[in-house]
Amino acid sequence: MNPNEQSTESACSKTVRARWRFFFKVLIGIVFVFGTILVLSNAAHIKELLRQIDQAKAWVLDRGLLRASLTFFAANTVICTFGFPRFWTGVFAGVVFSGPLGFALSLPSSLFGAYCTFLAFRIMGSRKLFEKLHEKGFRHYDLLEKEPSAIHVILIRQIPVPGLLSTAILAASKLRGGAFLCGTAIGFVPAAAIGSFLGGTVTSEHPAQSVTITSIVVLVCAFMIIWMRRQISRHFVLKE
DSSP, X not given: OOHHHHHHHHHHHHHHHHHHHHHHHHHHHHHHHHHHHHHHHTHHHHHHHHHHHXXXXXXXXXXXXXXXXXXXXXXXXXXXXXXXXXXXXXHHHHHHHOHHHHHHHHHHHHHHHHHHHHHHHHHHTHHHHHHHHHHTTOOSBSGGGSOOOHHHHHHHTTSSSOHHHHHHHHHHXXXXXXXXXXXXXXXXXXXXXXXXXXXXTOSSOOOXXXXXXXXXXXXXXXXXXXXXXXTHHHHOOBOO
């Protein structure tokens, strides 16, 4: 391919990406407007639902905070091992236990679940499967050909794909268990914090301090995710 063809192809790909970005921005705007209208039109029903949630939270905590915490920790570990989206379990933890405690419970339990998945893929021989795929032409990225670092794991956790898939890819690499745990723990923080603190706002009462703290946490974590996603292209090499 000559330089002129390469520049033309690059310009076309940039145009396509720009169109997709514009499409997603418009789509997000439409969803936001309709979502706002839907919330305002159902305010009375939402308020009653929040009261019911408060009653459910009180019922759970009346059984004992320690017992409820241990039950959630064990259950979240199991379901995250089988690939259930950890963001929604974080939201649930925030709803039941409030934002800070929900975050403190959901993060380590989802990390432990991911590590169980990692070990399971290793035992099943995911590395051998990758080598077979690599022999058949699956050689686009050089990540799996060398030992990834914790930085790679952190960035992979920001890619919007099912966690089970990213864990399987990491298990197929030469990644060490310690680097997996360290990178996954840090990589899980933004989404876990957003889910837990947003879940903590699902209540019939919204103290100003709670809303302020939640807003700050969500904004900081959202910027962290955006910044880390921008670093992905710098740390992963696409092979021709």
